[in-house]
Amino acid sequence: MLTIKNLRVFTENKEIIKGIDLDAKPGEVVAIMGPNGSGKTTLAYALTGHPNYQITNDKFLISKIELNGDDLTDLEPHERSLKGLFMVNQYPVAIPGLTTQSYLWQLYKKHNVGVKTSLLEFRKWITQQAEKLGLDPELLRRGLNDGFSGGEKKKVEVLQMLVSNPKYVVLDEVDSGLDIDALRKIAQTVAKMAKDLKVGILLITHHRDIFAYLKPSVVHVIRDGVISRTGDMSLVDEIESTGYEGNQ
Amino acid sequence: MTKIKPVTTDYKYGFHVKENYVFKSGIGLSPEIVETISGMKNEPEWMLEKRKIGLAQFDKKPLPLWGGDVSTIDFGSIHYFVRSSEKEGKNWEEIPAEIKETYDKLGIPEAEKQYLGGVKAQYESEVIYGSLQKKLADAGVIFLGTDEALKQYPDIFREYFGKIVPPGDNKFAALNTAVWSGGSFIYIPKGVKVDLPLQAYFRINSANMGQFERTLIIVDEGAYVHYTEGCTAPIYSTDSLHSAVVEIYVKKGARCRYTTIQNWSTNVYNLVTKRAWVEEDGIMEWVDGNLGSKLTMKYPSVVLAGKRAHGEILSIAVANKGQHQDAGGKCIHLAPETTSRIISKSISLNGGRSSYRGLVQINRGATHGKSKVVCDALILDGKSRSDTYPTNKLFEGSGQIEHEATVSKIGEEQLFYLKSRGFSQEEAETMIVNGFIEPIVKELPMEYAVELNRLIGMQMEGSVG
Numbered sequence: 001m002l003t004i005k006n007l008r009v010f011t012e013n014k015e016i017i018k019g020i021d022l023d024a025k026p027g028e029v030v031a032i033m034g035p036n037g038s039g040k041t042t043l044a045y046a047l048t049g050h051p052n053y054q055i056t057n058d059k060f061l062i063s064k065i066e067l068n069g070d071d072l073t074d075l076e077p078h079e080r081s082l083k084g085l086f087m088v089n090q091y092p093v094a095i096p097g098l099t100t101q102s103y104l105w106q107l108y109k110k111h112n113v114g115v116k117t118s119l120l121e122f123r124k125w126i127t128q129q130a131e132k133l134g135l136d137p138e139l140l141r142r143g144l145n146d147g148f149s150g151g152e153k154k155k156v157e158v159l160q161m162l163v164s165n166p167k168y169v170v171l172d173e174v175d176s177g178l179d180i181d182a183l184r185k186i187a188q189t190v191a192k193m194a195k196d197l198k199v200g201i202l203l204i205t206h207h208r209d210i211f212a213y214l215k216p217s218v219v220h221v222i223r224d225g226v227i228s229r230t231g232d233m234s235l236v237d238e239i240e241s242t243g244y245e246g247n248q
Numbered sequence: 249m250t251k252i253k254p255v256t257t258d259y260k261y262g263f264h265v266k267e268n269y270v271f272k273s274g275i276g277l278s279p280e281i282v283e284t285i286s287g288m289k290n291e292p293e294w295m296l297e298k299r300k301i302g303l304a305q306f307d308k309k310p311l312p313l314w315g316g317d318v319s320t321i322d323f324g325s326i327h328y329f330v331r332s333s334e335k336e337g338k339n340w341e342e343i344p345a346e347i348k349e350t351y352d353k354l355g356i357p358e359a360e361k362q363y364l365g366g367v368k369a370q371y372e373s374e375v376i377y378g379s380l381q382k383k384l385a386d387a388g389v390i391f392l393g394t395d396e397a398l399k400q401y402p403d404i405f406r407e408y409f410g411k412i413v414p415p416g417d418n419k420f421a422a423l424n425t426a427v428w429s430g431g432s433f434i435y436i437p438k439g440v441k442v443d444l445p446l447q448a449y450f451r452i453n454s455a456n457m458g459q460f461e462r463t464l465i466i467v468d469e470g471a472y473v474h475y476t477e478g479c480t481a482p483i484y485s486t487d488s489l490h491s492a493v494v495e496i497y498v499k500k501g502a503r504c505r506y507t508t509i510q511n512w513s514t515n516v517y518n519l520v521t522k523r524a525w526v527e528e529d530g531i532m533e534w535v536d537g538n539l540g541s542k543l544t545m546k547y548p549s550v551v552l553a554g555k556r557a558h559g560e561i562l563s564i565a566v567a568n569k570g571q572h573q574d575a576g577g578k579c580i581h582l583a584p585e586t587t588s589r590i591i592s593k594s595i596s597l598n599g600g601r602s603s604y605r606g607l608v609q610i611n612r613g614a615t616h617g618k619s620k621v622v623c624d625a626l627i628l629d630g631k632s633r634s635d636t637y638p639t640n641k642l643f644e645g646s647g648q649i650e651h652e653a654t655v656s657k658i659g660e661e662q663l664f665y666l667k668s669r670g671f672s673q674e675e676a677e678t679m680i681v682n683g684f685i686e687p688i689v690k691e692l693p694m695e696y697a698v699e700l701n702r703l704i705g706m707q708m709e710g711s712v713g
Contacts, residue, residue, distance in 0.1 A: 048668045051660070081670035093665045097683030106679075110670045143683060160669060 001025055002085075002168045002200055005064040008056045009039075009046040016042040016053075018225035019061070024168060027198040029191075031216035033206055033236070035244045039225045040204045041090065044172040047202075048087045049077040067168060082111075084167030088157045088174050094145040100156060101126070101140040108163040129159055133185050150177040158186050162193070168200040169193075175210045187213035208236050259513055260706070261480035263353065265346040267454050269372070271331040275456065276324045279303065282426050285329045289395055289429075292402060298410060302425025305416040312419065315605065316543040316572045321517055326458040326489055328427045330372035336393055337377045347371050354480065356449050359695065365444035366391045370461055371451050373429040381444070388437040391446055394462050397433030404435065408464055412495045412525045412551065420545075421521040424460045424493040431461035431492065436471040436502075445474040445507070445693060452480075452488050452516070463494040467502040467530075476507040476693065479518075480540070487515045487542065496524035496532065500554065503531040509696055511703060512540035514570055520546045528554030528583075535691055538565040538573045539703050547605060549578035552586035552614075559588040562688045564700070567600030567632070568707050576606035576637075581617035581647070592623040593685050596632035597707070603635040610647035617647040625655045626684050628677065678708045 002024045009017035016039045024030045034040050046053045047065060055063045055073060065072045072080045095103070104126055105119060117125075127137045135155040145153050154174055161169055171190065175183055191214045193199050203216060211233070219236055221229040223244065229235060271288065273281050282303050286296040311318050337343045340357050351357060351369055360367045366380035368391065375393030384391070390401070398405050415425040432448045452459050467473055479490070490512060498504050504524065512518055518541035524532040534548035550559030561577030579588035594602035602625065610617040625634035640649045658680050666676035682689070682701055689697045 050664055050668075076672075077664060077667040078670050078672050078676075081668055087668060089665070093659070093661045095662055095666070095680055095683050097686030098679055099686070103679070106671075107669055143686075164669065 001066075001068060002202070003064070003066040004047070005066070006061050007043070007046065007063045007065065008061070009042055010054045010056050011042060011052055015056070016225055017046060020222070020225075020227055022220060022227065024200040024202055026167070026200050027194055028218070029194060029201040029203055029214055029216045031203045031205065031211070031219045031236075032222060033219060033239065034222035035206065038222045040206075040222055041172055043222070044087055044170050044204055047170055048085065049075065049080050081164070084165070085170070086161050086164050086166035086168070087170040087172060088154070088161060090172045090174070090176060092145050092153045092157055094143065094147070096143040096146045098144045100142060100144045103144050104140070104159060104163055107160060111163065111165040126159065126163070129162055130155070133158060133189060134181065135159070151179065151182045154178060154182065154186060158189055162189070166199060168202065170202045170204065172204050173206070175205055175207055180209075183210060184213055190214055208240060211236065261354065261511065262513055264453055265350055268344065268346055269330050269332045269454070271329070272454070273327055273329040275327055277303070277306075277326070277328055277427070281328055285427060285429060288329075288331070291398065294406065295398065298415060299426050299428075302415040302422045305422035306419060306426055309416070309419040309422060315545045315574045315603075318517065318519070318543070318545075321487070321489060325456055325486075327454060327456055328458050328460070329429055330454055330457060331374055332372050332453075333374070333376045336375050336396060338379065340377065343377055347376060350451060350453065351377070351449070354449065354451070359447070364447045365442055366446045368393060368432050368448040369451070370430045370448065370459075372453060372457060373459065375430050375432075380446075384442060387440050389440060389442060390433065390435040392433045394431040394433045394464060395429065397464070401433075401435075404466070405433070405464070408466060408495065408497060410495075412497070412523050413493050413521050418521060420491045420519040421493050424462060424491050424521070427458070428460045428462035428493065430459075431463040432465070432475070433463070434465040434473060434475060436467045436473045438468045439470045441472040442474070445476045448475070448477040450477060450479040450490075452490065456486055456488065458489040458491070461492045463492065465494070465496040465504060465506075467496070467498050467504045469499045470501045471499075472503045474505040474507065474693075476696065479508075479510045479512050487517060489517045490520070490541075491517075492520045494520070494522040498524060498526045498530035498532050498557075500527045501529045502527075503533075505533040505535065506548075507535040507692065507696060509537040509700060510540055510544065514540060514542050514568075516541045518544040518546065520544075522546065522548040524548075524550050524559070526550055526552050526554065526557040526559060529556050530554060531558045531560070533560040534562070534577065535688070536561065536563045536575065537700055538563070538575050539700075539707070541571065541573075543572045543574070545574045547576045547578050547607075549580070550588060551580045551582065552588060552617075553582050555583050556585045556587075557583060558586070561588075561590045561592075562691055563590070563592045564685050564688050565592075565594040565602045566704060566707055567594065567596045567602040569598040569600055571600045573600075573602045574605055575602075576604045578607040579609070579619055580607075581610040581614040581619065584613070584615040584617070586614055586617045588619040590619075590621045590623070591688065593688055594623075594625045594634055595628065595681055595684070595704075596625070596634050597628035599631040601633040601635075603637060605637040607639045607641070608649050609641040610644045610649065612643045614644050615646045617644055619648070620650040622652045624653070624684070626681065627655065627657050628681075674708060678705050681708065
């Protein structure tokens with residue numbers, strides 16, 4: 001279980017998240033929707049431990065992020081990752097010269113300690129996964145995200161997710177800038193992982209298109225740093241017809 | 249005199265073995281020392297004369313005021329010649345035990361078996377071990393210690409020695425000419441392509457030692473050779489001096505690649521003159537990695553003398569705490585349609601300083617000569633420093649010189665990205681740095697590439713503050 005209790009987050013001396021409680025169970029898809037500037041991306045960064053986002057506590061209201069009972073709140077980003085938390089970034093950065101393929105191998109070894117896969121077997125497998133996602137395997141020989149298109153970067157994020165063996169995945173607007181084929185392939189891959197491996201998903205988005213392939217059981221709407229409404233897919237239909245403004 | 253003790257650090261090659269030399273010159277430099285060296289080597293008169301010219305030039309020339317601080321070198325306290333073995337061994341069993349132990353620790357005999365066409369090992373002042381694959385010897389390839397080559401091939405030696413780096417070229421080349429000892433001599437006959445690298449390994453063991461090897465490589469028409477060298481030394485509380493001269497002649501249609509990974513301990517002044525003369529359609533490639541030393545001043549050069557000759561200088565420098573890497577390259581275009589490229593990558597960390605210093609000159613008459621210089625610096629923290637000193641001289645209207653330079657810091661977003669994937673700060677920094685130098689590492693033989701990545705990983709350890 002991923003549990004977020006009374007989460008409050010500051011960035012640049014401004015409180016963006018003002019007390020959020022939510023949780024996700026293994027294999028569950030939890031959608032988080034909301035207009036631009038509502039705090040969705042801040043939530044994603046705070047969960048993964050970005051240094052520019054400070055989680056705030058005071059004497060009476062303690063913020064907490066827990067994963068299967070482990071307290072992640074004060075852990076470094078890499079420690080959170082090793083506990084099984086993975087974020088698919090909206091804007092993945094490039095690391096020139098770090099060959100994508102060898103990076104993925106290092107990542108695989110990092111998260112699959114003791115598994116006896118040879119480099120050759122791994123390369124074959126990762127090439128297949130790339131092909132399934134519609135990503136040209138030739139790109140794996142280039143520097144990580146270096147000169148990749150937006151869609152290619154998102155697909156490389158998904159490859160990283162697959163090799164990182166996560167327990168919970170935060171998808172931060174993975175659908176932005178994707179064509180419909182790419183969106184479908186990525187969403188189906190995530191859905192399959194959630195189902196087969198019981199991975200919990202926090203799906204941050206402001207479009208409903210992705211729900212066609214990745215169905216949430218719970219939908220939260222964030223407005224001004226708090227959860228303003230919680231419901232199921234019918235809430236999405238409501239937002240669709242009236243907009244975020246319409247359901248205060 | 250108090251005995252100088254080695255200092256214990258993390259530097260893997262910092263061990264030293266007992267000094268057990270056959271002859272060690274007193275400290276300081278004098279005409280007598282020069283005569284002693286020449287006499288012990290039974291050299292011809294002309295070589296002694298060259299040495300004397302070198303000494304006179306050394307005395308006459310002031311210390312360079314540019315580059316790094318060389319005013320701290322105490323020329324009066326250096327041993328200019330140390331002989332540790334009577335003769336050059338042909339197999340490792342003939343090598344004195346304590347020297348063999350050194351090379352075993354460095355993994356040289358193992359490397360020789362696996363991927364080298366021939367090996368020279370220089371210990372202190374002289375080459376103490378040499379081997380060359382039989383098929384290469386049968387093809388007429390000569391790979392000798394430079395002292396031995398002077399004895400066996402005096403004519404060819406005299407024709408080329410000191411021609412492209414004359415005794416008075418610079419203060420340190422003059423010093424080398426006066427007291428040179430050891431180094432490699434290579435001759436590749438016409439049309440012979442040596443597919444496995446020939447390797448030399450340079451080791452300083454004594455304290456206050458000066459190593460002045462002299463390397464001479466002649467690649468005849470249409471031939472190819474890749475020569476690699478590695479350098480290490482123990483760490484003493486006092487400084488050592490390494491001042492080599494390398495002269496290379498690349499004949500018509502020939503190609504030479506020269507790869508150095510210098511990992512001297514951080515008490516070594518590394519002041520080296522390297523120059524190649526390239527004839528028509530010849531290719532010279534310098535691949536130069538500077539990781540160790542206290543101060544390195546080294547600018548491998550190509551003189552493109554024949555039509556369509558090509559020169560390439562790839563240089564990586566890592567400047568850690570207390571180190572100054574002043575490195576770069578020079579390309580002189582003398583003939584039409586000559587091309588050159590300099591790619592320099594430097595990394596500064598923990599207060600280290602790296603400088604790129606380069607010269608590109610396209611002379612009048614070198615029509616359509618073209619050169620491109622790319623230098624990228626990566627600075628890992630606020631204490632460290634990087635400078636660029638490029639000089640471009642274009643005397644030919646149809647010539648073209650391009651220069652690109654970037655200075656960057658490791659981005660917070662790159663670090664966070666890798667950390668959020670499970671890599672520690674240190675691992676993430678190392679991955680970014682290795683990515684930065686990748687364009688050069690991919691040019692290295694695989695064993696060198698692995699070693700370079702490992703060494704940089706070691707430099708990065710504990711660098712996070």
